Amino acid sequence: MKTYLECIPCFFKQALEAARLAGAGSLTQRRILKKIAGAIEKLTLQKSPPEMGRIIYGTVNRETGKKDPYKKIKEKSNRQALSLYGKLKNKVRRSKDALFTAVELAIAGNIIDYGVKNFLDVTSELKKILNLENRAIKNESNRLFNYAAFKLALAKSGKILYLGDNAGEIVFDRILIEEILRIYPHKKIFYAIKEKPIINDAIMADAVYCGLDKVTEVISSGLDVPGTVLSLCSAKFLKIYKNADMVISKGQGNFEALSGRKKNIFFLFMAKCPVVAREVKCELGDIILCKRP
Amino acid sequence: MKTYLECIPCFFKQALEAARLAGAGSLTQRRILKKIAGAIEKLTLQKSPPEMGRIIYGTVNRETGKKDPYKKIKEKSNRQALSLYGKLKNKVRRSKDALFTAVELAIAGNIIDYGVKNFLDVTSELKKILNLENRAIKNESNRLFNYAAFKLALAKSGKILYLGDNAGEIVFDRILIEEILRIYPHKKIFYAIKEKPIINDAIMADAVYCGLDKVTEVISSGLDVPGTVLSLCSAKFLKIYKNADMVISKGQGNFEALSGRKKNIFFLFMAKCPVVAREVKCELGDIILCKRP
Numbered sequence: 001m002k003t004y005l006e007c008i009p010c011f012f013k014q015a016l017e018a019a020r021l022a023g024a025g026s027l028t029q030r031r032i033l034k035k036i037a038g039a040i041e042k043l044t045l046q047k048s049p050p051e052m053g054r055i056i057y058g059t060v061n062r063e064t065g066k067k068d069p070y071k072k073i074k075e076k077s078n079r080q081a082l083s084l085y086g087k088l089k090n091k092v093r094r095s096k097d098a099l100f101t102a103v104e105l106a107i108a109g110n111i112i113d114y115g116v117k118n119f120l121d122v123t124s125e126l127k128k129i130l131n132l133e134n135r136a137i138k139n140e141s142n143r144l145f146n147y148a149a150f151k152l153a154l155a156k157s158g159k160i161l162y163l164g165d166n167a168g169e170i171v172f173d174r175i176l177i178e179e180i181l182r183i184y185p186h187k188k189i190f191y192a193i194k195e196k197p198i199i200n201d202a203i204m205a206d207a208v209y210c211g212l213d214k215v216t217e218v219i220s221s222g223l224d225v226p227g228t229v230l231s232l233c234s235a236k237f238l239k240i241y242k243n244a245d246m247v248i249s250k251g252q253g254n255f256e257a258l259s260g261r262k263k264n265i266f267f268l269f270m271a272k273c274p275v276v277a278r279e280v281k282c283e284l285g286d287i288i289l290c291k292r293p
Numbered sequence: 294m295k296t297y298l299e300c301i302p303c304f305f306k307q308a309l310e311a312a313r314l315a316g317a318g319s320l321t322q323r324r325i326l327k328k329i330a331g332a333i334e335k336l337t338l339q340k341s342p343p344e345m346g347r348i349i350y351g352t353v354n355r356e357t358g359k360k361d362p363y364k365k366i367k368e369k370s371n372r373q374a375l376s377l378y379g380k381l382k383n384k385v386r387r388s389k390d391a392l393f394t395a396v397e398l399a400i401a402g403n404i405i406d407y408g409v410k411n412f413l414d415v416t417s418e419l420k421k422i423l424n425l426e427n428r429a430i431k432n433e434s435n436r437l438f439n440y441a442a443f444k445l446a447l448a449k450s451g452k453i454l455y456l457g458d459n460a461g462e463i464v465f466d467r468i469l470i471e472e473i474l475r476i477y478p479h480k481k482i483f484y485a486i487k488e489k490p491i492i493n494d495a496i497m498a499d500a501v502y503c504g505l506d507k508v509t510e511v512i513s514s515g516l517d518v519p520g521t522v523l524s525l526c527s528a529k530f531l532k533i534y535k536n537a538d539m540v541i542s543k544g545q546g547n548f549e550a551l552s553g554r555k556k557n558i559f560f561l562f563m564a565k566c567p568v569v570a571r572e573v574k575c576e577l578g579d580i581i582l583c584k585r586p
Binding site for chain 1: 298299301302303305306309319322323326327330331333334336338
């Protein structure tokens with residue numbers, strides 16, 4: 001997906017929020033916004049939003065001298081998500097269609113906002129999300145939520161590449177991967193995380209903390225980009241991507257980076273911004289599980 | 294009021310909306326955003342938001358070759374507001390405190406969105422606004438809505454300068470001015486409009502169309518700025534400003550330009566943006582009628 005002009009105001013908003021989160025004083029905040037303005041002035045709009053995200057958050061990190069301003073947030077998200085793990089596993093175990101429930105949870109993990117919440121809030125938010133989703137995805141075979149096709153693709157694929165998104169959320173991905181491997185013990189699943197910190201995207205430390213490495217093979221995409229931009233990925237990752245029979249692409253950033261690719265990619269995310277919703281021809285907040293939405 | 298960093302994303306949003314309204318194609322839209330980015334890069338933030346507005350909307354007009362892209366919108370607003378004039382006058386005439394009702398209407402004129410509405414919508418919106426306001430301004434002597442002080446200042450002032458804001462809205466201002474002159478026939482009221490088109494701000498043509506010139510002396514501020522930035526006003530206007538015993542400053546733009554001035558200014562506007570609401574220490578959507586909020 002290309003960057004639209006409507007993304008530009010949002011880039012400045014994101015830069016300002018990230019700068020403040022990184023503890024930047026007002027002079028540094030100003031310097032950052034001016035640098036972003038400089039980058040926008042030279043912008044060709046050929047870059048996808050995640051590539052722009054790399055410039056924005058990279059600028060914030062450089063100017064504030066903080067390599068990983070979201071570290072504490074990521075750690076908190078991981079802790080909160082892990083504390084739910086037992087209950088979530090029980091939910092999957094007790095459900096009629098365990099795979100479907102695991103998919104639901106993977107979506108919930110993409111939606112939930114760990115940032116400012118305590119444990120009780122996370123639990124009640126999760127409940128709310130799952131109820132909402134149950135409504136949103138009741139019809140299992142609509143254009144944007146095609147569980148049947150997803151299930152079929154899973155059955156057919158030997159090598160699966162699962163592209164992770166945020167810290168915390170990866171615990172929910174772990175549950176879906178565990179469920180896929182319970183049904184198909186001989187499938188090979190690669191779980192891809194980012195090489196370097198970018199926003200709250202999961203890196204290797206998060207995957208290890210959340211036990212993903214005990215469940216499946218965790219690989220790095222080689223990226224410091226909030227979305228799997230293939231032209232910037234490591235050669236090692238690209239080989240795995242090329243050989244994968246199916247890609248499960250989690251989160252909006254990965255959709256923005258990979259939409260339009262001719263590959264067996266199932267996108268799994270919530271449309272969180274109006275530009276993406278327009279691109280996908282859905283409502284803001286809609287849940288997507290399909291190829292080429 | 295100075296420009297805050299939070300204003301910067303909003304400048305881009307405004308530029309994009311204005312460019313589209315002016316019928317700019319996507320290449321022109323892009324060129325405009327890049328020019329704004331260039332201006333932001335050089336920005337000192339010493340300028341007030343209206344001065345930035347002048348740069349933004351001036352850029353849009355130059356790049357699209359349209360000197361007055363809001364002309365049709367302004368004309369529609371004038372027509373719609375004028376079509377309500379008789380009913381509004383009756384409302385004032387029948388009310389217990391005619392001046393208070395006229396103040397209410399002047400506020401409603403600042404809030405109402407003529408842009409996309411038909412006559413029925415405008416009427417029902419007005420009703421809603423006035424009901425809302427009746428609630429919001431019930432307490433006549435709170436910090437931000439001080440009708441008593443406004444009434445007292447009116448009684449004491451011989452020369453009053455009334456700073457207009459948008460087209461359409463000026464019909465509501467006319468009703469307030471007529472009411473003031475009914476109570477105090479010997480007061481001198483100057484009604485100031487902008488010299489050149491800027492957004493949907495009223496210019497002389499709007500004032501004449503809406504009959505303001507028949508009610509009082511209409512003067513130009515000499516500005517092409519969406520707020521009365523004194524350093525840019527004409528010498529003729531500044532003399533009237535200096536000699537005025539009281540200034541009635543209508544709309545958020547005039548507040549942004551004049552807040553902090555040591556002058557007997559009553560600001561009359563709705564806090565329509567979060568930055569202004571924070572500056573004034575009020576809620577978004579609050580109605581202000583006071584000196585130095």
